[in-house]
Structure formats: structure tokens, C-alpha cells
Amino acid sequence: MALLSVKGVNKRFGGLQALGDVNLDVAENTCHAIIGPNGAGKSTLLNVLVGKLIPDSGSVVFDGQSVLGRQPHEINQMGISRVFQTPEIFADLSVMENMLIPCFAKRDGAFRMHAIESVRHEADMIEKAEAMLEEVKMLDKREMIASSMSRGDKRRLEMAMCLVQEPRLLLLDEPTAGMARADTENTIELLKTIRKERGLTMAIIEHDMNVVFSLAERITVLAQGTPLVEDTPDNIKGHPKVREAYLGEAQV
């Protein structure tokens, strides 16, 4: 059974049909890419999945439970983490503090007032955060203020923050957008390693075909808010409908 199942989702913004009858199944332990030209509704779909937008109709079921109508923090607690297009981190805080926050959120839930306990005494959490930082090779930066790091490092930190929560599904919104070549390669490597070692289910939205074809095991092509095809990367590459969706625009 699919871990995430989207059925007949519609979303209108005024006169614009942003999503029209979207059906999508993300199977457990796969990397599923959603591609499509600008304005195809990829980001709208992602925002529906994380609870930022509520669709006009349809259903979104994650692991047997409906996601619709839940707040973003509730959806995260269900096991869905999101990586943003521009890294969303706690810029004023140190790398270690950035890592501890998701650790506490995972352990204590949406709200808990540990106002007297000292952070220094949270040995388990610190150990967990350090192990994760080690895994993304950022342990030496633990005391740095997050805003002072490079874009690539911010991206790694954001991923580490998501991964330390041990999510069941990781949503990635153009994880390599605006990155230098070397950073993109590093990010792909990192994602591949995570994918292999953790068997983590991923859904990725991406423009860069290089990234898509090196990571994805299934690909859904979205155009004008509707899925055109869903298939394996090899079949998608030469698919006439996909060419039309991408190149058809270029001819105008």
C-alpha cells in the first residue's frame, strides 16, 4: 500500500485551476519525483501535503490517516518533514541549537515547558544531534551561527534537521535551486546516501533533470495542474507527452 495517497485533489485560486483532479501514490521506500514546467502546480501540491493549503475537494491520506484539515505542526508530528526551496533554518541560532530543536520536538511533541532544565543536561538529545551532524559532515561547525554559513551548508543543516526527526516521508522542494554546481553534486550524493542507508521515502519537486534522473525511482509529470504521466525515469525520458509539456512551451 502506498505511504502517501492523493486522490482527486482540486484547488482553485479565483479563476485559476491550480490543481485539477490530481491522483498520486508515493510507495513506501521509493524516491518519487514530481516534475513539470513553471506554473504546473508542483508547489501548490506540496503546500497541500504539508497542510499550508486546504484543497477544494479530494483526499490526502498518509499512512492510513487523513492529512486534510490538520495544522502543519500536526502533519510534521505524523512523520512528514519538509525541506524548502530556500533553506528555512533558525538563522540567529547556532548549528547545534538548530539541531536540538527538532530533537526536542520529536521527543516532547508540539509544546512542552522545560523552562528550568538545562540544555547541557540533555545528554541523549545532544548525542543524537551530534551523530546527525557527523553524518552530514558538519560536526566541526556545531558552534557556528547558522546565518554565517554558505548556502550549501544551510541546505545540509536543514536536511539534517529534518532527518534527525526520523520522518517517514521527506518532502523536498527544489533542494538544489540556486546552488553552485559543486553544491548540487554534494547534495545529490547526500540524498543518495540517505536514501540508501535509511530506506527513507522521499517526494521531490525539482527543475534540474540531472537531479531528478539521478535520484528518482518514479516520476510524475504535472502540467497545468493535472498529472500527465507517471512512470519510471527511463520511460519518462523519451515520452512524447513530456516533451510536449516542456518543449511545447518553448515553441510559443
Next chain:
Amino acid sequence: MLGLTKQDSKLMLIVIGLVILAPFILNPFPEGSAMAQFNAGYPDLMQRFVIFGIFAIGFNLLFGLTGYLSFGHAAFLGVGSYAAIWSLKLITLNVLPGIVFAIIVAGAFSFVVGYVSLRRSGIYFSILTLAFAQMSYALAYSVLTPITGGETGLQIKNTDSPLLGGPTDGSIGRANLFGAEMGNSFELNIGNWLFTFNLGYYIAAAFMLAAFYLSIRIFRSPFGIMLRAVKSNQQRMNYTGLTPKRYTLSAFVISGMFAGLAGGLMVAMDTQVGPERMFWTASGEVVIMTILGGAGTLFGPVLGAGFIKYMENIVSKINKDILHEWFAFMPDGLEDFMVALVYPFIGKGWHLTLGIMFMLVVIFLPGGLVEGGQRIAAKFRRTKNADTPDGASKPAE
């Protein structure tokens, strides 16, 4: 010490030392000397230092950590004061229950105000809190006169008969702590110096030390990190499975309770309340104290509170005659010129001095007076290092 790191313990010990020795530190000039007017070691002012210190420490927990600028915190101070005076009038002249009531009532009131105001952030949040505070002020002044005493406020009267042990001879009851009156003082004469050790001051100071300790613990706790996360990125908090609003509301209520404690102590020291305590300028004052001292730092708010109260009470007392005395050594024309030059900045003009200081701090020392202190300390350290061969051999940064 007490679960604090070495560095925090050091800070705590310094503050404890300063607070205990304040009667000496604040009275450096002998009685009757020309400088005696700069002495701040009298009970009334020392009490105000620590009480406003508590107020600012609490405000800093909200503003310094979460970045939410409340412009109505004086309302909680006022509500706490009214709760405390009613406790003194109706229940007992012992100040302790009054202070506890002040904290509880202010906490409950700040929960209501916070719950509504936190639906918005930024300037709209500030305006909502300001509106609540001004409403409280206006109500206390008019409609709620039966509870607040309106314009004249509330005092302990000889007709009051508290449930537990009021005076029976028709005299006006005095606030006490298990029989010891707040006004009790012990005076120590050493040479020309006069030092006053006031019971009320030390009780208020004990509360301030507890508040300061609590604030260190909150700063270093997981909860403290969450509050700083609220300031940094609420979106990421939401997508990390956290509810920034509940964290902010908790911080709001905690800081409201600190304000209530301050209000209760004010009543304990000087048994009267008036609505002007809730006026918006009082809310603005605590904002200025916190920013001037250093928002988001531990010691800054205490420093800012002390600084402003000192200026309000000492600088404002300097008048033209005193200035003429100071510049008497100059030729007449120059003396008059100097007096005319300095006069706008002292006496009633102390606000001008404060305003200029505030602007300079905000522009050049965004971290407040604490940052200024740190910069000076760092400079000294560097010079010291350069003097020693060890420091000199290190590569320059």
C-alpha cells in the same frame, strides 16, 4: 552552583554581591559634601532599582527572547498592585499573600491579553497590547472606581480591618512581613558616611535575585531555545512539529507574572496604588530600560532599570543653583554661559539626556550598555595580551 555553568554562576554571584552591598556602593560620597546629591543609597530609590529590575527582567523574557514587543506591560504591573493592596486591606497586613495574589492575578490577566494579542505579530501585536493597557488605565480611572479607587487610588486606611490581625487601636496598619515592618531600617555611621540598610529593600532584593536566577535558568533551558526559535523562524518551527504561538503565550504570561510581582512589591514598600501606574508611558519606560541595558542579555535589563531610575531621581534633582555652584570657579560670563549650556539637560530636562543616550545606544551599541561593557572589557584584554610576550607571539586575528 545551583545547576548553573561556571560563567553564569560568576554573573549570579556578582549580582548577589552588588545587591547586598548596594547601600555602600550607591553611597560613595560623604554626607554634607557637594557630591552627596549623587548618592542613591536611600531606601526608597534602592527599592525602586530592584523592583523595576524585576519588571525589566520579566519584560526581557518576552521581548529579548521571542522578539514580541509588548507595549502594555504596565497594565500587569498595575493589576498586580491592585491585587496586592486589596490583600493588605482585606486579608492580612503581611505582604507575602499580597505578593502571591499579585502574581496570580497578573498572570491570569496577561493570559487573557496575550491570548487575544498574539493573534497578530509585529506592530499589530504591539498596538493590541497598548490598547489593552490604555483600556485598563481608563477603566481604573473611571468605571471601575469601586475596585480601584479611581483618581485617588487606594491606600490602607484606619477603617480597614483585615481578617487576620489588623491594628485595634484605630491607627493605620503598616505592611509587614511576619511582624517586621517594611520601613524598618538600620543606619550605620562611618565617619561622615551614612549607610542605610532597609528591610523592605532587602526583601525586594531577595525577590529580584530569585527572578534573576529564574531568568538565567529559562535562558539556558530547552524552553529558552524555543523562545529564541520563535524570534528566528516561526515557519520552520511549524514545519518542525512545534506551536510557536503556545510558546510565545507562555513567555507572555511568565513576563506578566514578573510584572505582577513587581507591582505587588511596589505596594508592599509603599502601600498605595493609583491608575497612573498603568499609563502608557510606564509601559514605554520598561521597553526603554530593556533596550538601553541590552535586550536579550541577562544583566542588561537590570542595568537599564537602574540607569533610568537613577537619572529620573538624581539627575532630575539638579537645578540651576547647583549648576552655578559647580561652575563658580569660572569667570562670571563664562559661568552663565556654561550654566545655560548644561541647563536643558538636567532637572526637568533629564528626559532630553535620556533620549540622546537612548539614540546613541540604539545607533552605536545595538546590544545596549552590556555590549558597551563587553567591548571595553575586550579592549582591555587585548592590550593586556599585547603586553605579555605570550600574547604578542600569537598571530593577530
